[in-house]
Amino acid sequence: MSLLTTPELAAPQGTRTAPPVDGRRSRRKTTWTAVAFVAPLVIYLVLFYAYPLVQNVVMSLHRFDRFSFVNGGAPFVGFDIYAEVVAQSRFWVVVRQTVIFTTASIVLQYAIGLALAAFFHRSRFRLSATLRGLYLIPWLLPVIVSGTTWQWMMSPDTGVLNAFLGIFGADPVWWLNADNALLSVTIANIWLGVPFNLVILYSGLQNIPADLYEAAALDGAGPWQSFWRITVPLLRPVTLIALLLGLVYTLKVVDIIWIMTSGTGSSQTLATWSYGMAFGKGTSAVIRYSEASAVGTILLLAALVFGFVYIAVQRKQED
Amino acid sequence: MNRSWWTIAVAVLLTAIMLFPVYWMVNVSLTRRESIRRGELLPFDFTTEHYVVVLREQLPYLGTSLLVGLGTVLVTLLVAAPASFALAKLAVPGRRLLNFMLIVAQMVPAVVMSLGFYSIYSRIGLLNTVPGLILADSTIAVPFAVMLVTAFMTGIPRELMQAAQLDGASAWRTFRSVVLPMSRNSMITAALFAFLWAWSDFLFASTLDREGGSLRPITMGIYNYIGAQNQEWGPMMATAVVASIPAAALLVVAQKYIAAGVTAGAVKD
Structure with missing residues (x-):
């Protein structure tokens, strides 16, 4: 929530009428700030949660043995x-x-x-x-x-x-x-x-x-x-x-x-x-x-x- | 009067039963090798020789555990603190989804994670390395840390942040000079748990760091005794006692933080 959403500041009063474009730009800026702060966590969750989980499922759909685990080339066998x-x-x-x-x-x-x-x-x-x-x-x-x-x-x-x-x-x-x-x-x-x-x-x-x-x-x-x-x-x-x-x-x-x-x-x-x-x-x-x-x-x-x-x-x- | 004595007796007895395994570990660790099998209630045949063995053989593992614990704390806080600030105080798109993912993440079985990590690490060469173990261990703590610190930061009055913003502070400045200092307690709690979980971790250590030599944590140092032909219970229990020191120290020094963590709900791995 940005400052501009609080009623006292957002309500245009007399001469200080803020153009709506300004307000939108400012809110968008806050959103980008929020994204920047939360980005490390999102990247972290993708790399260290989603990726290992997907990898686990992928392994269960291919027939791996010791050799193909190291060298690749395990055949896809579905379920x-x-x-x-x-x-x-x-x-x-x-x-x-x-x-x-x-x-x-x-x-x-x-x-x-x-x-x-x-x-x-x-x-x-x-x-x-x-x-x-x-x-x-x-x-x-x-x-x-x-x-x-x-x-x-x-x-x-x-x-x-x-x-x-x-x-x-x-x-x-x-x-x-x-x-x-x-x-x-x-x-x-x-x-x-x-x-x-x-x-x-x-x-x-x-x-x-x-x-x-x-x-x-x-x-x-x-x-x-x-x-x-x-x-x-x-x-x-x-x-x-x-x-x-x-x-x-x-x-x-x-x-x-x-x-x-x-x-x-x-x-x-x-x-x-x-x-x-x-x-x-x-x-x-x-x-x-x-x-x-x-x-x-x-x-x-x-x-x-x-x-x-x-x-x-x-x-x-x-x- | 009579009844009160009775309750105290029951309370002491219950506590003694609950803590008996811990006492038994200490007892065995202080009993000479020849007498361990007699299983006496006190270490009559007293010795500290097992602890000498621990100092001789387990120091590298203890060092690794310390390093892994501190590294995990660092990774956890670096990821969790800014994200918590955003989730608590900024307009994060998809906040509900992210909160949901954090709860789900804590339910993923560690064995599934370790299988995935093992396959990835063996390809990129992170198996049997300290950074690899730190990254894997941090997955135990990050979702918990974000939820704990977010809950705390939500309680910080908005007026304080607004004052800083009116003074022209950027979001980053507000985060660093207003929100972070005020969230110290919740950050300490998150850090304590991150350290303790990394220190105690057996699953990632035994899968991702099996052949790491002295770059293995103390949990592997104890596990080595289990596999041995002739199980050496004295040194094993002495190592177990030493490995319990961080938990005991945290309990004495930081009990209020730990209590805060437990009541925060979704704890325990």
Whole structure:
């Protein structure tokens, strides 16, 4: 908005009648200034977002091997690679595991985050600045740090988790073997995501007026009732945002899984499968860029679908 | 009285459970090699030898990480600051579309980006280089930084800018001498997150900088231990502790900025 659009200055008064051409030229100048300021970002988005994305799709439509990846000349095969990927029985196994990993992660991250937020909100022991900082730690640490730590804690013979279970007489669990891998990486991923949910939900709780609870208490509502009748409905917008963002972010998780299990056994998801086919060391003899890109594109589409739902929800909330 | 003690006990217990993995990492990093497998709750067999190993073997990686982190901050701010000013205060054609693209950009799976980058970099020779890694890492932070700083700049009173313009300042002067100084806090927040994400990045480092030798970041230094035949847990955990220092330092020094970033919404990668 330029100065000339403000009524006092734009309205012609007596002798100082500004010719309309002037106004238009000035506004056009502002637009060009705006374009100049925003140009680096636009160029950046084209070069470092659009171009790699297009490149990824192009790779999934050509049959690349190690040689043609370096020297070019991979034949165009249309959607053949997608058809081959989807036709594998493995594909649906991986999709199922991705759904389990994602759903279990976001539901439990949310539930634990909400329980903690509600506890600290209701008790006299408020989530002080120091404590809030401590709870952010899992979220701020490099994932390679948390991943290796969890891997060590889940070591079958010497891990602290089995030592703890042993106190209750439980047999040692082979956390990272093929069958249990999905459970183990999900536990670690929940731990990573609780801080984000806790912080968002805690600020959501703080925005609920306290007199609502007081009024409900006067009407004889117990803590359980006021939780379901006041907290849950009023927290709905924050809940939707937390769950949808969690969904989009969890779908694309590679690092925690790859670091703990290299995507072996039941812990393979679409994201780690794609990563492993292109970059996995020692997990596959042949490097398959085209299949990796095809799986990556499928993952991208899934993430975008939920991403658009998120944007729509957010727009609706703002109106 | 009774009830209050009870809640404090529960609060402490919950916090302890949540932070136990972090404690366990520190504990192992201070226990002598021979005793690590006993898994004692305190480092009774105390040693700092693992940290000596870290200083001997991991310094180049730490240096690279520092360089990559600072480079990412620079790229992020250079791209984000002017664009945020335009989106907040100037008539940008297609503003809604651009805002939309920024949200969508944060949803793109990093593995898809790394496949695209890998193919491009292998052709133009940016694989296993620090600038290549900086550019890739900056994609994690740029959309977030633009949205955060734009939101902040929108709140700057228009009168302040108009005063500068009446004094004959150009848009550039207004940006540099009025808007930028006033947006310091949001720029610091964006810079902190850009640094932290670049420092923590595993995905781009393990794909675009796999064979970079000592020009690899500290996340790769830790990852090397995982692949080894005989996993050395002591040095590995000590390196992990050292790699956590920036996160811990930021938390102590700049918690108010971090809290601002989290509540700004679309964070976390």
